[in-house]
Amino acid sequence: MSGAVTSRRRARGTYRHGDLRRALLAAGIELARAGGPDAVVLREATRRAGVVPNAAYRHFASRDELLRAVRAAALSALAVAMETELAGRRRRSRRAEEVARDSLRAVGTAYLRFAQRETGLFRTAFSVGDDPERASDPAMAGGSGLNPFQLLSSALDKMAAAGVLPPARRAGAEYLAWSAVHGFAMLVIEGPLRGFTPAQFEAIGQRVIDMVEKGL
Amino acid sequence: MSGAVTSRRRARGTYRHGDLRRALLAAGIELARAGGPDAVVLREATRRAGVVPNAAYRHFASRDELLRAVRAAALSALAVAMETELAGRRRRSRRAEEVARDSLRAVGTAYLRFAQRETGLFRTAFSVGDDPERASDPAMAGGSGLNPFQLLSSALDKMAAAGVLPPARRAGAEYLAWSAVHGFAMLVIEGPLRGFTPAQFEAIGQRVIDMVEKGL
DNA sequence: CCGACATTGTGTACACCGTCCACAAGAGAT
DNA sequence: ATCTCTTGTGGACGGTGTACACAATGTCGG
Secondary structure (H helix, E strand, O other): OOOOOOOOOOOOOOOOOOOHHHHHHHHHHHHHHHHOHHHOOHHHHHHHHOOOHHHHHHOOOOHHHHHHHHHHHHHHHHHHHHHHHHHHHOOOOOOHHHHHHHHHHHHHHHHHHHHHHOHHHHHHHHOOOOOOOOOOOHHHOOOOOOOHHHHHHHHHHHHHHOOOOOHHHOOOHHHHHHHHHHHHHHHHHHOOOOOOOHHHHHHHHHHHHHHHHHHO | OOOOOOOOOOOOOOOOOOOHHHHHHHHHHHHHHHHOHHHOOHHHHHHHHOOOHHHHHHOOOOHHHHHHHHHHHHHHHHHHHHHHHHHHHOOOOOOHHHHHHHHHHHHHHHHHHHHHHOHHHHHHHHOOOOOOOOOOOHHHOOOOOOOHHHHHHHHHHHHHHOOOOOHHHOOOHHHHHHHHHHHHHHHHHHOOOOOOOHHHHHHHHHHHHHHHHHHO
C-alpha cells in the first residue's frame, strides 16, 4: 500500500503538477458554478487538482485570494455574455436612438439571463467584497477588454450621444441602472422572489428594464 | 480546579439557564449586527450565553435554524425602521396624492438608511435563503404586524388608490420598486460601489427612488 | 557535468467549526 | 419519594483554513 488508493489523487506521476494555479482556479470556478461562493473550498479544489491542501498556498495566499480569482473569472464570463447579447442585436442598422436604447436593454437582459443561467457564478461575482472599483484588472473583462461596469457605462454613453438621455442625468446613471437590475437578480436568486418561473423572471425582468429606461 | 477559570463561562450558578433560547438569539443578533450572516457562529453564541455548545441544540435544530431566527429579527427591525419613517412624515395633512407618494419614499428611504446603519443585520436579512414568501411569520414583522414587503405593498396600494399609479401598472410593482432599492443597497454595501460616503449614498439613493417613482 | 539555489509539492499539526451520542442535573407530576 | 421529561454537560468525529518543517524537482553558474 504505497499510495494509489486512498482518494482519487495521484492521476499524476510527476512530482510537479505543471499547471497547478490554473487547475486550482478551474476547480474553484466549477465549485462556484455549482454552489456559489461558499462552495469554493480550498481543500476540495486541491483534491480535484490531485494535490495536497497546502500546495495551494504556493499559488494563492489564502482561500480568500483564490475566491477573488474565481470572482474575476465570473465577472469576465458576465462581460462576455453581455458582449454576445450586444453583438446579436446589431442586425439591421436603424436610427441611432433606437440602437442606443437597445444597447442598454442588451446589457440589462444579458445581466439577468446570466444571473439566471449561471447563478453560482453570478452570486460569486457579487457576494464578495473587493477594493473599490479596481476596474482596470483585465482578469474580469470580456473579449472587448471592458468589464461589465464599463460595458454598461458605454451603453449609457451611447444613449447620451444619441440624445436619448439628457446630459444632466447622465452622471451616475450607471448606479441607477445597475441597482435596478442587480436588485431584481438578487431578489429572485436568493431573496423573497425565489420560485419565480423562468417565464415570470423574463417578463418582470423586462419590466424592470422598462422602468430603468423610463425613469432614468 | 473544579470549574471557574477556563473561559468566561459560569457566571451562572444554576444548572438551568432559564432563558437560553432568548439568550442565544440575542447573542446571534449581536454577532450578525457586527459581522453579517457568516459571523453568526453557533459556538460563539453559546459561549456568550455561558453555556456549552451542544446546549444550543435543545433550542435550535441547527446553526441554520438559529440563523433563520436572527434573520427574522433583522427583518422585524427593518419593518420597525420603516414604520418609524412613515410615522415621521405624517406631519401636516396634504393632498392624498402627495401623501401616497411620500409613503413610498418613506419606505424606500428607511430601507436604504437601515442598510447603511445596520449593515450586518441588513445583510443577514437577505443573504440567507428561506422558503418562498413565508410572509405570515409574525417574527419578522414590525409594530403594525406587517413585514417589510407588506409595508411596501401597502404604500403602493395607497398610490394606486390616490390615482398616482395607474391600475394597469400596479400588479408586480413591488418587485420593481424593491429591486431598485435593494440593488442599490447591495452594491453599496458589498459591491463595487463600496466606499461611497454617507452623503453620496443619501444623494444617489434619493435619485434611485426618483427613478422608481418616475419609471414605475 | 555538477553542485548551489529557488520553486513547488508533501507531511504533520493546530485551532476552530457544526454536529452526534451518552449521560447527569434539575423541574414537575404522582 | 419516586418516576419521567426537559435541558445542560462531556467527549468525540469529520470538516475546514492555515502554519511550519522538509523533500523533490527545476534552473543556472561554474
